[in-house]
Amino acid sequence: MSSARQIKQKIKTAKNISKITKAMEMVSASKMRRAQNQALATRPYTRALQESLSTLASTIKTNLHPFLVSHSGGVDVAIIISTDRGLCGGLNLNLFKSTIEWQKKHKNGKLILIGKKAVAFAKMYGLNIHAQFTDFPDIIRTSEILPIATIISKEYLNESFKSVSIIYMDFISTLVQRVKTINLLPLPKNEESGYSSLVLVDTKSKIEYIFEPSPEAILDDLLNYYLENTLYQSFLEAKASEHSARMVAMKNASDNASELVSELQLQFNKSRQAGITSELLDITTAVLAQKLEN
Amino acid sequence: MKKIILTVVTQEEQLLKTKVDQITAPTVEGEITILPNHVALFSKLKTGELRYIEETEEHSLVISNGFITVSPESEVTVIVDSATLDRNISLSKAEQAVRDAKEAMTKTVDQRELLMAEASLKRAMLEIRIAQKSKKSRI
Structure with missing residues (x-):
């Protein structure tokens, strides 16, 4: 049995750790709330964009835009949205599992990596990196994702990218985050992404809209916005997932630490009592021995 | 009198949803003013000042590039990258x-x-x- 002093040291360490994890849990909780609110706040924008797209779809042939047509040249590309920091449980692990699966399906596929964890992972496995972005702030603004949107739309239009997908952790609830893969380009036509509204012919299409300048120019712009918005939305989801995963991980860590402390405390008390008992024994035997001598 | 329902959404949030009497917006083709029962319109906006009159009081916002849609039901939706209300x-x-x-x-x-x-x-x-x-x- 380790001595009382050693146990005391261990208790102190465990307590310190639990203090740190508790603090980290609290920080993540507040960041999580903010990230969730932000993810919710962008919904009206997304809805407005989709409505506008369907209005446009009713007036002109949308199939002509390069974003909607697939071509054969170029490579497949996936954008992996991971975190910059660790200590968030199995979040990144799940993400990387799907990344490997994706890579198996697309042998020549290239990756655009977001977050230090993804970069480290890709380097370890020798994956083909096209670009990497790290150190995103906790509050993501649209200006931060613009470079990524620019890269993908440019490379897609000059046919060096065949398709672009995003792989990220979708925020379902604080306890559940799931890997989600979105096909970003060419824009899918029949999926639940809300984009389906484009192929459906609007029943209200009899309404004559005036377009300024031309419908084609507006469509071009609108699709660019749509691209950015989809990207932005997945970033927000990923952030919300990250913070909630970290919060849960830290909560588990603090729970484990306090369990450890109570276990050690028990052990410490036992060993202290054992010490007292043996000391008492020593004293009594000594006293008895003296009495016998007298 | 009929009013226009004005909705302003930015990428980060829904900024405004209110009933107004008149809207003046900077489009790429020039400034336009929208009154109730305006013809259905779809246009691009450029950076500038968007003004609206709500109960005889004029307000304005600074907007960046985006779109404006006017539906036949006099609902105006403004979709922009970012916007700031004048009081903010x-x-x-x-x-x-x-x-x-x-x-x-x-x-x-x-x-x-x-x-x-x-x-x-x-x-x-x-x-x-x-x-x-x-x-x-x-x-």
Whole structure:
């Protein structure tokens, strides 16, 4: 049995750790709330964009835009949205599992990596990196994702990218985050992404809209916005997932630490009592021995 | 009297949803004014000042590039990158932004950054102008 002093040291360490994890849990909780609110706040924008797209779809042939047509040249590309920091449980692990699966399906596929964890992972496995972005702030603004949107739309239009997908952790609830893969380009036509509204012919299409300048120019712009918005939305989801995963991980860590402390405390008390008992024994035997001598 | 329902959404949030009497917006083809029962319209917006009259009081916002749709039911939706209400404009912040942008413009040689700085300069200048105007009208 380790001595009382050693146990005391261990208790102190465990307590310190639990203090740190508790603090980290609290920080993540507040960041999580903010990230969730932000993810919710962008919904009206997304809805407005989709409505506008369907209005446009009713007036002109949308199939002509390069974003909607697939071509054969170029490579497949996936954008992996991971975190910059660790200590968030199995979040990144799940993400990387799907990344490997994706890579198996697309042998020549290239990756655009977001977050230090993804970069480290890709380097370890020798994956083909096209670009990497790290150190995103906790509050993501649209200006931060613009470079990524620019890269993908440019490379897609000059046919060096065949398709672009995003792989990220979708925020379902604080306890559940799931890997989600979105096909970003060419824009899918029949999926639940809300984009389906484009192929459906609007029943209200009899309404004559005036377009300024031309419908084609507006469509071009609108699709660019749509691209950015989809990207932005997945970033927000990923952030919300990250913070909630970290919060849960830290909560588990603090729970484990306090369990450890109570276990050690028990052990410490036992060993202290054992010490007292043996000391008492020593004293009594000594006293008895003296009495016998007298 | 019939009113227009004005909705302003930015990428980050829904900024405004209110009933108004008149809207004046800067489109790429020039400034337009929308009154109730306007014909259905779909247009592109450029950076500038969007004004609306709500119960005889005029308000304005600074908006960046985006779109405006006017539905036949007199619902106006404004979709923009970013927008600031005039009562939320901070004069000191805008002035700081002007200084930063000017400094960035003298320093960088990168075409892209130069364009970004120019855009933010334009925006900040607009904010200052609108802030000063709304202050005057209050006095």
